[in-house]
Amino acid sequence: MLFLKLAWRNLWRNRKRTLITVSAITFAVVAAVFMQSINRGSHEVMIDNMVRFHTGYVQLQDYRYDAEPSLDNSFFFDDEIRDRVKKTYPETELVLPRIETFMLAGNEHTTRGALVLGILPEQEDAFSGLKNHLADGRFFDPAEQAAVVTKGLAERLQLSIGDQLLLIGQGRFGMSANGLFEITGILDHPLRDMNNQTVYIPLETAQFLLSADDHITALLVHPGGERHVRAAANAFNEEFSGDDLKAYTWPEMMPELLQLLEFDLVGAYFMSGILYIVIGFGFFGTILTMTLERTKEFGVLVSVGMSRVRLGMVLFLETLFISITGVISGVVAAWLILYWFYLNPIELSGEIAETVIEMGWEPVLPMSFAADQFYMQGLIVFVIAMFVFLFPLIKIMRLNILEAARS
Amino acid sequence: MAIVKTEKLSKIYNPDTVPVHALRDVTISFEEGEFTSVVGPSGSGKTTLLNMIGGLDKPTSGSVEIDGTTITGMSDRELIDFRLKHIGFVFQHYNLIPVFTALENVSFIMLLQKREKSEMENRAKSLLEQVGLSDRMDARPKQLSGGQQQRVAVARALASEPRFILADEPTANLDSTSAMNLLDIMEKMNREQNVTFIFSTHDQRVIDRARRVVYMVDGKIDRDEVQK
Ligand SMILES: Nc1ncnc2c1ncn2[C@@H]1O[C@H](COP(=O)(O)OP(=O)(O)O)[C@@H](O)[C@H]1O
Numbered sequence A: 001m002l003f004l005k006l007a008w009r010n011l012w013r014n015r016k017r018t019l020i021t022v023s024a025i026t027f028a029v030v031a032a033v034f035m036q037s038i039n040r041g042s043h044e045v046m047i048d049n050m051v052r053f054h055t056g057y058v059q060l061q062d063y064r065y066d067a068e069p070s071l072d073n074s075f076f077f078d079d080e081i082r083d084r085v086k087k088t089y090p091e092t093e094l095v096l097p098r099i100e101t102f103m104l105a106g107n108e109h110t111t112r113g114a115l116v117l118g119i120l121p122e123q124e125d126a127f128s129g130l131k132n133h134l135a136d137g138r139f140f141d142p143a144e145q146a147a148v149v150t151k152g153l154a155e156r157l158q159l160s161i162g163d164q165l166l167l168i169g170q171g172r173f174g175m176s177a178n179g180l181f182e183i184t185g186i187l188d189h190p191l192r193d194m195n196n197q198t199v200y201i202p203l204e205t206a207q208f209l210l211s212a213d214d215h216i217t218a219l220l221v222h223p224g225g226e227r228h229v230r231a232a233a234n235a236f237n238e239e240f241s242g243d244d245l246k247a248y249t250w251p252e253m254m255p256e257l258l259q260l261l262e263f264d265l266v267g268a269y270f271m272s273g274i275l276y277i278v279i280g281f282g283f284f285g286t287i288l289t290m291t292l293e294r295t296k297e298f299g300v301l302v303s304v305g306m307s308r309v310r311l312g313m314v315l316f317l318e319t320l321f322i323s324i325t326g327v328i329s330g331v332v333a334a335w336l337i338l339y340w341f342y343l344n345p346i347e348l349s350g351e352i353a354e355t356v357i358e359m360g361w362e363p364v365l366p367m368s369f370a371a372d373q374f375y376m377q378g379l380i381v382f383v384i385a386m387f388v389f390l391f392p393l394i395k396i397m398r399l400n401i402l403e404a405a406r407s
Numbered sequence B: 001m002a003i004v005k006t007e008k009l010s011k012i013y014n015p016d017t018v019p020v021h022a023l024r025d026v027t028i029s030f031e032e033g034e035f036t037s038v039v040g041p042s043g044s045g046k047t048t049l050l051n052m053i054g055g056l057d058k059p060t061s062g063s064v065e066i067d068g069t070t071i072t073g074m075s076d077r078e079l080i081d082f083r084l085k086h087i088g089f090v091f092q093h094y095n096l097i098p099v100f101t102a103l104e105n106v107s108f109i110m111l112l113q114k115r116e117k118s119e120m121e122n123r124a125k126s127l128l129e130q131v132g133l134s135d136r137m138d139a140r141p142k143q144l145s146g147g148q149q150q151r152v153a154v155a156r157a158l159a160s161e162p163r164f165i166l167a168d169e170p171t172a173n174l175d176s177t178s179a180m181n182l183l184d185i186m187e188k189m190n191r192e193q194n195v196t197f198i199f200s201t202h203d204q205r206v207i208d209r210a211r212r213v214v215y216m217v218d219g220k221i222d223r224d225e226v227q228k
């Protein structure tokens, strides 16, 4: 108990310094979390958009489709399959059948390559709020001979609402597929790539056009949230393996993007590394003076018979108090600050804002509020602090008591 | 039997660069119940001798025996434990833990010895009474005068029930009243409880109070006298 008392009193011996050290750790945690939050924020927006507007959380595909994405590898879909999906994973919220293929899209004069998606607009909208991104016009009815063209593509083909869109391509098993579609809407797609090349047409119309009655290339499943993704995919793989279907999770569907983002984080990690080094040296300065100041005291304690291990323990307790207090208050402060930014996001302005708005995002600085960054950064700073605090321990182990007494 | 016995004790500092012969073949012994002063001019080797006897430093050659146990050659860890159990220390300055009260400073050494808590407190209180500080038990070192601090240090040194107490110039930083007061206390403990004291000094009035005086010159024992 007296050891604990000794450690505790030592903390109060130089109140100001203890406070400074604690606040330095607090600040370090806040800075580290903040940096992470901003680094990850834009990535989360990207991934989220990708999931919402392109891949979905989980997709069921014919197991051959991944290697050879052709209509020949589409699969039969009806209400029975829909019911089986829901039964297999009851938390399932939405089931979105899609047929997807590349065709030539054109006006009277020119054509361009286009990604043609046969969809059920109501379900898509329920999942991604797709209709909110309509720049003009409306989405089609289920079996209408109509199309919604993304803004980039419409501009390139100089098409607008009411114009006829020509689609030329190949259907299933090499059947020719040509059709004229009235443009009912122009969509400002949040994903730049998709905005330049996508045409939406009704699912049924697409199936007819592509000679693929009742067939789809992908079934997007919304399993009720991120945390269900893995479990749902596993369940589907078990249930549908006899139907030649395979379930993919969103990370499996966009490995290149994730890799790219990971690569993008290298710079961020580097910056974090620098931050950690600065933090580490900051602590080191404090700890150094703190230790040197007490060399004499350490010398007396060892002289009268306190073992170095015991003395080290007292010091360890002191540093533990400081680090834990600093880290906890840092995590709390970081949480409060991020929460404030969550309620009052930083508005972007000028050119950046315009670009961001164009991409369909809100013109605010994207920040991540993921919980793991709090304890991860807290833990890292704690480890750094404890690591720096090894210095006084080494000092004690090597302390020459006579020199200490004379100093 | 002697409590402390040294055998041809030599100490050379910086043997490789600028060798300083701090002790030269010192052979001396101290008996139980002694009240002995080691005296001599500055640099004569008093501190070095006391450090060797206290196991705080290692001799270049020769040996130190305490209560029949040779401490020369013990490991650092063994020495720390040996000091805790057998030797009491009073240093010239900076003796006490600044964040502890007088009472805690005295108790602390017994805590290191893993004694019973109740025994610890009672003993610490009675020792502080003996050094005349019963009303200052809860004061921190900073709130005590230099003389009072040295008295706490004596109480602490005694708390561990050592075989003898080593005090290197315990009065050097004190005014003469405080110095005489400290000597009174040490002398009383020696007389009434047979506590063995070996202390160094170069203050003539302190020397006068010792029963045995060991004169050192240039790392050697020059004279060894019993007074009165
Ligand atoms: N750590 C050391 N390194 C080098 N020389 C030392 C050291 N400690 C003491 N000395 C030298 O040894 C001699 C004896 O010193 P010391 O025992 O402190 O004498 P005293 O206590 O009688 O003043 C002196 O010449 C002193 O300068």
Ligand SMILES: [Mg+2]
Residues within 6 Å of the ligand: B046, B047, B048, B169
């Ligand atoms: Mg000296």
